[in-house]
């Protein structure tokens with residue numbers, strides 16, 4: 634069955650088209666293997682959280698998807714196209730880890746968000762519809778009243794909202810966000826959760842790197858947990874971070890003999 638109404642293409646079995654597909658992906662940084670054979674599929678409309686301890690490879694995995702990290706083995710497809718042949722980047726909104734994008738660029742909020750629209754602007758010229766999309770993106774993250782302010786003047790949470798507006802300005806079908814809630818104040822967290830809810834309700838596919846599910850938990854369909862560059866778990870999201878009942882949890886068992894290493898029974902550490 635093929636359904637091309639509202640732009641959707643379903644596979645013959647009626648299952649949603651994979652938007653992201655990684656199979657056997659390996660990557661080294663320096664000489665260090667950081668991804669050691671990752672399989673991951675995100676289907677249209679899914680909201681998938683990529684979880685795992687510091688250094689487990691989450692950022693490297695998403696950066697490999699958008700082509701910022703070279704892979705040494707395996708395949709990556711975006712919207713059914715091998716990534717090296719994929720050119721339709723306006724369909725993908727990427728929000729990097731804020732630390733990698735925060736450095737003192739003297740730009741206004743509008744300038745930053747407008748940059749996110751350039752991929753949709755024909756011949757690089759912004760038209761009325763493009764300016765309207767920029768305004769809409771700013772309204773979505775409730776930053777329209779700060780449109781003319783320099784980004785340097787914003788709090789961490791407001792800065793993050795601007796980066797998300799930049800990704801939304803191109804009206805992407807797929808949103809990839811690396812730790813969108815890190816260092817974000819509670820008020821901004823709520824705005825971000827609401828923004829994401831609206832995107833998901835509108836049919837967006839979302840892959841999020843998270844340290845914990847937090848306020849986004851109700852939105853998450855599936856959690857993929859990495860450890861040491863491998864997929865440890867791919868399934869329902871853990872109910873609460875730090876649960877001992879989950880396989881792979883790191884903790885020292887109270888009855889373990891002195892000097893015993895941690896027993897791995899949970900997901901996130």
Ligand SMILES: Nc1ncnc2c1ncn2[C@@H]1O[C@H](COP(=O)(O)OP(=O)(O)OP(=O)(O)O)[C@@H](O)[C@H]1O
Pocket residue numbers: 662663665667685686687688689690691692693694
């Ligand atoms: N440019 C680099 N050169 C060498 N090693 C790197 C580089 N970038 C990251 N690494 C290492 O690769 C491993 C995986 O890093 P990555 O940032 O993907 O992990 P992460 O799961 O996203 O961690 P975090 O939660 O701390 O962001 C880490 O051990 C990190 O030190």
